[in-house]
Amino acid sequence: MxxxxxxxxxxxxxxxxxxxxxxxxVFTVRLSLSGWNSFNPELNxxxxxxxxxxxxxxxxxxxxxxxxxxxSVTTVILQYVIxxxxxxxxxxxxxxxxFFRVIFLIPMMTTPVIMTVIWRxxxxxxxxxxxxxxxxxxxxxxxxxNPATAKITVIIVEVWQWTPFMFLLLLAGLLSLPKExxxxxxxxxxxxxxxxxxxxxxxMAPISIxxxxxxxxxxxxxxxTVFVMTSGGPGTATETSSFYIYIKGLREFQMGYAATxxxxxxxxxxxxxxxxxxxxxxxxxxx
Amino acid sequence: xxxxxxxxxxxxSALLVFSPVAYADxxxxxxxxxxxxxxxxxxxxxxxxxxxNYKGKTLKINTHAxxxxxEPTALHAEQFEKLTGAKVEVTHTPAGDLYAKxxxxxxxGQAPYDIVFGFxxxxxxxxxxxxxxxKKYTEMRQMKDVTKSHIGxxxxxxxxxxxxxxxxxHYLKYRKDVIDNPEYQAKYKADTGKELRVPRTWxxxxxxxxxxxxxxxxxxxxxEYGSAEVxxxxxxxxxxxxxxxxxxxxxxxxxxxxxFDLKTMKPLINNxxxxxxxxxxxxxxxxxxxxxxxxxxxxxxxxxGGGQTLFSFSWDDALIAAMQDDSPIKNKVAAAPLPGADxxxxxxxxxxxxxxxxAPYIVWxxxxxxxxxxxxxxxxxxxxxxxxxxxxxxxxxxxxRFGVNPFKKSDxxxxxxxxxxxxxxxxxxxxxxxxxxxxxxxxxxxxxxxxPGVFEFTSAVATGTSKALAxxxxxxxxxxEVAKEWEAILERVGKDNVRQAYAVGVKMEDNEL
Numbered sequence: 001m002x003x004x005x006x007x008x009x010x011x012x013x014x015x016x017x018x019x020x021x022x023x024x025x026v027f028t029v030r031l032s033l034s035g036w037n038s039f040n041p042e043l044n045x046x047x048x049x050x051x052x053x054x055x056x057x058x059x060x061x062x063x064x065x066x067x068x069x070x071x072s073v074t075t076v077i078l079q080y081v082i083x084x085x086x087x088x089x090x091x092x093x094x095x096x097x098x099f100f101r102v103i104f105l106i107p108m109m110t111t112p113v114i115m116t117v118i119w120r121x122x123x124x125x126x127x128x129x130x131x132x133x134x135x136x137x138x139x140x141x142x143x144x145x146n147p148a149t150a151k152i153t154v155i156i157v158e159v160w161q162w163t164p165f166m167f168l169l170l171l172a173g174l175l176s177l178p179k180e181x182x183x184x185x186x187x188x189x190x191x192x193x194x195x196x197x198x199x200x201x202x203x204m205a206p207i208s209i210x211x212x213x214x215x216x217x218x219x220x221x222x223x224x225t226v227f228v229m230t231s232g233g234p235g236t237a238t239e240t241s242s243f244y245i246y247i248k249g250l251r252e253f254q255m256g257y258a259a260t261x262x263x264x265x266x267x268x269x270x271x272x273x274x275x276x277x278x279x280x281x282x283x284x285x286x287x
Numbered sequence: 288x289x290x291x292x293x294x295x296x297x298x299x300s301a302l303l304v305f306s307p308v309a310y311a312d313x314x315x316x317x318x319x320x321x322x323x324x325x326x327x328x329x330x331x332x333x334x335x336x337x338x339x340n341y342k343g344k345t346l347k348i349n350t351h352a353x354x355x356x357x358e359p360t361a362l363h364a365e366q367f368e369k370l371t372g373a374k375v376e377v378t379h380t381p382a383g384d385l386y387a388k389x390x391x392x393x394x395x396g397q398a399p400y401d402i403v404f405g406f407x408x409x410x411x412x413x414x415x416x417x418x419x420x421x422k423k424y425t426e427m428r429q430m431k432d433v434t435k436s437h438i439g440x441x442x443x444x445x446x447x448x449x450x451x452x453x454x455x456x457h458y459l460k461y462r463k464d465v466i467d468n469p470e471y472q473a474k475y476k477a478d479t480g481k482e483l484r485v486p487r488t489w490x491x492x493x494x495x496x497x498x499x500x501x502x503x504x505x506x507x508x509x510x511e512y513g514s515a516e517v518x519x520x521x522x523x524x525x526x527x528x529x530x531x532x533x534x535x536x537x538x539x540x541x542x543x544x545x546x547f548d549l550k551t552m553k554p555l556i557n558n559x560x561x562x563x564x565x566x567x568x569x570x571x572x573x574x575x576x577x578x579x580x581x582x583x584x585x586x587x588x589x590x591x592g593g594g595q596t597l598f599s600f601s602w603d604d605a606l607i608a609a610m611q612d613d614s615p616i617k618n619k620v621a622a623a624p625l626p627g628a629d630x631x632x633x634x635x636x637x638x639x640x641x642x643x644x645x646a647p648y649i650v651w652x653x654x655x656x657x658x659x660x661x662x663x664x665x666x667x668x669x670x671x672x673x674x675x676x677x678x679x680x681x682x683x684x685x686x687x688r689f690g691v692n693p694f695k696k697s698d699x700x701x702x703x704x705x706x707x708x709x710x711x712x713x714x715x716x717x718x719x720x721x722x723x724x725x726x727x728x729x730x731x732x733x734x735x736x737x738x739p740g741v742f743e744f745t746s747a748v749a750t751g752t753s754k755a756l757a758x759x760x761x762x763x764x765x766x767x768e769v770a771k772e773w774e775a776i777l778e779r780v781g782k783d784n785v786r787q788a789y790a791v792g793v794k795m796e797d798n799e800l
Contacts, residue, residue: 126577
């Protein structure tokens with residue numbers, strides 16, 4: 001068969017790849033080099049002006065990025081710890097195991113934006129039920145209107161919503177582990193704690209790294225929770241990169257500059273996630 | 288014979304007297320929405336529109352989400368379909384996306400919607416993509432009834448691009464049953480040495496609100512609070528800040544710009560007048576309900592409309608919600624002009640003038656236009672004209688969630704609210720007098736900023752002021768940051784571009800247009 005004919009069979013896949021992956025990225029790069037906004041609706045070429053502005057004159061973007069890093073890392077660590085604990089719990093033979101497995105998955109199956117509206121109602125300081133109950137004990141935290149507690153509230157909602165995803169991945173990992181190492185540990189008389197530290201955790205390391213990276217990628221795109229609960233406030237206390245890019249792009253219609261931020265953000269994420277994956281591998285997987 | 292003559296005369300008289308009612312009933316039977324008034328004759332009345340035949344044509348509308356503006360759009364679309372045979376497709380879009388959803392296809396040279404709803408301050412960015420309202424509509428009686436302020440809001444330098452369907456301004460709403468209560472007046476006097484009255488200044492507003500904050504002054508077993516305000520970042524909060532700023536910064540003796548000095552285009556946003564207003568606003572965080580710093584417009588409406596606060600100021604909705612039949616505080620609230628200030632900043636002399644100043648803020652509100660690339664422009668304008676006809680408009684006014692507020696001179700007749708909505712006459716008069724004073728009588732009005740890149744300017748204000756409210760920056764630091772950002776925006780957009788557009792707004796503010 002002629003080589004060229006073989007190539008034709010790859011064409012549909014290549015076209016799809018170019019259409020849905022390469023083109024948007026190339027277009028974003030082109031857009032980032034333009035001054036497209038509400039009063040200048042064209043792809044004019046302005047060189048790296050937007051990049052200069054981003055790196056020299058936009059501290060808000062970097063503040064939002066560091067805030068996002070804090071929120072992402074904190075939520076993913078909490079999700080991992082809680083998700084692992086829950087997975088270990090239903091991995092064993094306990095009563096109503098199937099029931100618990102389903103229950104633990106429910107938050108993930110709900111629509112994030114709707115659940116965030118419900119959480120916002122829960123945490124509403126003057127009309128919500130949380131402070132109504134806590135008020136009986138003389139405590140009424142400012143869940144959404146204090147810069148520190150607003151971050152905690154966002155973390156609570158994110159952890160509630162996405163711990164089930166971590167739980168699901170880790171439970172699947174636990175169910176796929178070989179039985180022999182556990183039998184050997186049992187014969188050696190290892191305690192439950194030592195079994196976890198020396199058998200379960202190391203065996204789960206590759207799956208854990210995958211789960212953490214997937215969740216970090218998702219968590220770094222946090223938008224709906226911030227948008228609905230706090231609009232990035234109070235002040236800029238909960239403003240994240242994606243929310244800031246949304247404001248610049250779709251509220252202020254600075255399309256060119258928003259593309260610059262998006263592309264820069266993409267590059268930073270690729271680099272930082274690669275580093276995180278390598279560090280986690282080094283820390284968690286022992287040869 | 289005399290009896291027959293008398294009977295005929297009586298019959299003719301009865302027909303003459305009752306014919307409008309019979310005529311009205313014909314339409315209100317089919318369309319219960321207008322049952323209070325029936326059809327009201329006019330260029331775009333039910334009777335007139337029913338004579339149009341748009342069978343086989345489709346009208347596409349992008350409007351706000353239900354209920355505010357989205358619900359009346361859909362309702363009048365359904366009525367329009369029944370009357371004309373047209374097919375009307377209504378798309379509902381969240382407020383934050385209205386601008387982009389129209390702007391992206393506009394800029395790409397497309398018109399997926401014949402009619403686009405948005406806010407009146409979009410006009411500068413949208414006008415090149417909108418069809419000017421034809422003379423036929425601008426000269427009709429219905430349009431002649433629109434106030435001068437709202438003709439100005441819907442127009443750009445004399446050309447109307449947005450069809451008036453709603454009117455907006457910020458004014459004070461207060462609990463009349465508290466402010467007018469002799470017991471509370473005596474108690475307030477005894478405790479503070481001051482008169483309890485409708486606040487004339489923002490300082491007085493703050494003092495009274497702080498006094499009535501955190502205790503049960505209406506006897507419902509729950510604590511009430513001083514004021515409900517839109518303080519949530521990016522949720523229209525900058526408009527609330529401008530409402531608090533106008534008294535300190537809109538000096539009738541220094542024409543030539545409120546937001547910028549028109550001559551130099553230097554931002555005025557960090558002058559002592561604005562800083563004083565932001566200082567007051569930071570102070571206000573102490574007398575809003577718990578979580579009030581995160582209140583959006585919906586929260587403000589629910590809070591004041593639900594009887595939780597003494598004061599509120601913003602669009603009409605909170606007052607209308609409070610005056611609806613199912614409200615626990617119906618006929619216990621009233622309207623008044625925005626508070627003023629005992630001193631006003633003179634940007635020319637660079638000093639305070641120690642004299643009372645008050646300025647109405649004719650804030651931006653709902654607006655709607657017809658895409659100039661639409662293929663059904665006539666039908667689109669007919670729909671908008673029908674939307675705002677007298678019968679629909681009066682019925683819409685009484686439904687708080689619709690977000691339709693007065694913008695016609697005839698709306699300022701208190702009898703509309705007394706007869707069709709059951710308002711107390713004194714309250715109806717306070718409402719119409721307040722609005723009429725702002726719309727038609729004041730010569731010190733402030734209009735919304737309508738310049739290229741308007742969202743960049745207002746977004747900077749929202750970010751800066753919210754940092755001050757959250758305690759991240761002092762009022763002066765926050766507004767210095769806003770001014771710096773405004774300078775950068777001016778640089779990007781071009782000072783002359785902004786000046787040219789801003790001059791149109793300044794002409795309106797200086798009563799030259």
